[in-house]
Amino acid sequence: MQNRSFTILCAALILGAACFSSQSVFAGSCCGGGGGSALVLPKFYQAMVDVSFDQEKYDGFWNQDGKYTPDPAGSDLRQYRLNTGYARRLSAKWQTSVLVPYVWNVNIYSSGSHRKDGVGDTMVNLWYEVLADTSAWKIRDLKDLTPSIIIGPSLVIPTGISPYDGVPSNEVTGRGFYRLDGNILISKTLHPWNASVAFSYGSYLERTVNREVDYVTPYRKQLGDRSSAAVSLSYLYYLGSGGDTLTGTASLSELREANATIDGRPIDNSGLQKDSIGGTIAYSSTDHDWGVRATWSHTAKQDGQGKNFPATDIYTIGVNYGFR
Amino acid sequence: MMDDLNPSGSNKQPVVLPGTTGYQVGQNAPDFTISDTFGNSVMLSSALTGTAIKGVVLYFTMWCPVCDTHMSHIRDSLMPQFAGVTYFAADYVSGSVAQARQSEMDNGYDGSGFVVLADTSNCVLGAYHATMGTTVVIDRTGVVLMNEDFKDGTRLRNILTNLP
Numbered sequence: 001m002q003n004r005s006f007t008i009l010c011a012a013l014i015l016g017a018a019c020f021s022s023q024s025v026f027a028g029s030c031c032g033g034g035g036g037s038a039l040v041l042p043k044f045y046q047a048m049v050d051v052s053f054d055q056e057k058y059d060g061f062w063n064q065d066g067k068y069t070p071d072p073a074g075s076d077l078r079q080y081r082l083n084t085g086y087a088r089r090l091s092a093k094w095q096t097s098v099l100v101p102y103v104w105n106v107n108i109y110s111s112g113s114h115r116k117d118g119v120g121d122t123m124v125n126l127w128y129e130v131l132a133d134t135s136a137w138k139i140r141d142l143k144d145l146t147p148s149i150i151i152g153p154s155l156v157i158p159t160g161i162s163p164y165d166g167v168p169s170n171e172v173t174g175r176g177f178y179r180l181d182g183n184i185l186i187s188k189t190l191h192p193w194n195a196s197v198a199f200s201y202g203s204y205l206e207r208t209v210n211r212e213v214d215y216v217t218p219y220r221k222q223l224g225d226r227s228s229a230a231v232s233l234s235y236l237y238y239l240g241s242g243g244d245t246l247t248g249t250a251s252l253s254e255l256r257e258a259n260a261t262i263d264g265r266p267i268d269n270s271g272l273q274k275d276s277i278g279g280t281i282a283y284s285s286t287d288h289d290w291g292v293r294a295t296w297s298h299t300a301k302q303d304g305q306g307k308n309f310p311a312t313d314i315y316t317i318g319v320n321y322g323f324r
Numbered sequence: 325m326m327d328d329l330n331p332s333g334s335n336k337q338p339v340v341l342p343g344t345t346g347y348q349v350g351q352n353a354p355d356f357t358i359s360d361t362f363g364n365s366v367m368l369s370s371a372l373t374g375t376a377i378k379g380v381v382l383y384f385t386m387w388c389p390v391c392d393t394h395m396s397h398i399r400d401s402l403m404p405q406f407a408g409v410t411y412f413a414a415d416y417v418s419g420s421v422a423q424a425r426q427s428e429m430d431n432g433y434d435g436s437g438f439v440v441l442a443d444t445s446n447c448v449l450g451a452y453h454a455t456m457g458t459t460v461v462i463d464r465t466g467v468v469l470m471n472e473d474f475k476d477g478t479r480l481r482n483i484l485t486n487l488p
Binding site for chain 1 (some may be wrong): 327328329331332333334335336337338348364385387388389390392393396397415416417418419420423426427430431432443444445446453454456457458471472473475476478
């Protein structure tokens with residue numbers, strides 16, 4: 001019983017991490033990319049390595065009024081990301097993780113193609129387990145409804161190639177700004193189901209800019225505050241009589257970013273919005289040390305599903321290994 | 325990357341010699357001849373002639389959400405206020421005049437006041453060392469007054485206000 005509870009908790013946390021991942025991605029041939037994702041270490045593990053590969057396929061965009069607009073005819077815009085993550089337990093309740101993406105931009109237009117690769121923006125997280133879900137099998141009284149709650153800050157470090165590095169927009173792999181987020185992940189399991197909610201709110205640090213493609217008169221710029229939320233529901237299925245498991249997860253994500261500022265002045269209509277749905281299927285080995293997952297994050301290509309942002313489909317395959 | 329980890333506020337713009345031709349502010353704008361989306365030949369130097377002409381705004385678009393925000397700002401806020409200025413939008417991602425025309429219509433800029441240029445070989449993009457969102461202002465004497473990202477349009481407005 002305890003082993004199975006542990007399995008569910010692992011699946012929930014890993015899928016929670018996947019959930020963070022799907023909502024944290026921000027990329028675009030026009031708009032920067034290489035966003036990181038969070039990695040949450042399951043209980044009883046001392047460390048974990050997670051490697052995933054994303055393919056993000058662009059298919060039109062929503063303008064500032066939410067009107068869906070197709071990409072130019074003959075275009076095929078994609079970004080590939082190899083994300084390498086490492087999580088380390090610091091104590092029973094504290095853990096940290098780091099994730100570094102490597103980004104390939106492949107933009108094909110009818111006028112020509114452009115390819116560029118480089119490191120994306122790095123994300124460092126610190127997590128604290130506020131509450132543990134201690135009753136994953138049966139609800140006997142109210143306290144059994146207590147979910148697991150994990151909170152913590154994360155810092156995005158602009159290690160990618162940004163629009164302020166003297167490169168054209170199709171070579172961008174990062175946004176060029178530090179960002180500090182506060183995150184909370186709430187998760188409740190009642191075997192074989194799990195429900196998770198994740199919230200994140202972050203602020204970019206203002207910076208000076210003295211270069212775009214060429215050097216320009218210096219100015220100060222700050223991107224708008226960013227908020228995201230995701231809800232997910234998972235079902236865990238045991239494969240055969242062994243301990244191997246398969247977990248299916250459906251999620252809804254929402255991302256918002258407020259208007260940016262230049263020298264303290266808001267830039268009208270520079271904020272963004274993106275709503276997406278996602279599905280994940282994850283396999284975990286009997287000893288739970290190995291996990292493999294595939295995720296699809298989809299945005300509906302229709303009016304009102306976003307604002308000022310590219311419409312994309314993100315396909316992810318990932319593998320993780322935990323060290324006890 | 326180092327510029328992002330430790331951003332600099334120093335002005336490192338190079339000193340430009342007046343009278344030279346190039347894309348930088350203070351230089352004579354490189355001339356070009358290119359087709360618009362209706363197949364008409366457009367020459368920069370010709371666009372700058374005429375007694376009522378004050379200058380040219382040249383905006384580079386890849387038909388993206390940021391581009392649309394910039395272009396709609398120009399269309400709705402600046403065009404009505406600054407007559408005597410010709411507004412070009414250089415489409416550098418479409419490979420043919422017909423595709424550029426299609427993108428112009430898909431993005432709602434048919435009859436918008438922009439003359440959309442089909443920069444199919446990226447010759448104008450290269451001549452002005454431009455990328456998405458680059459906004460160039462050229463006065464009637466052919467001198468580059470601005471060549472940088474559109475940002476919030478304030479700098480563009482200030483320059484148009486001061487056009488002689």
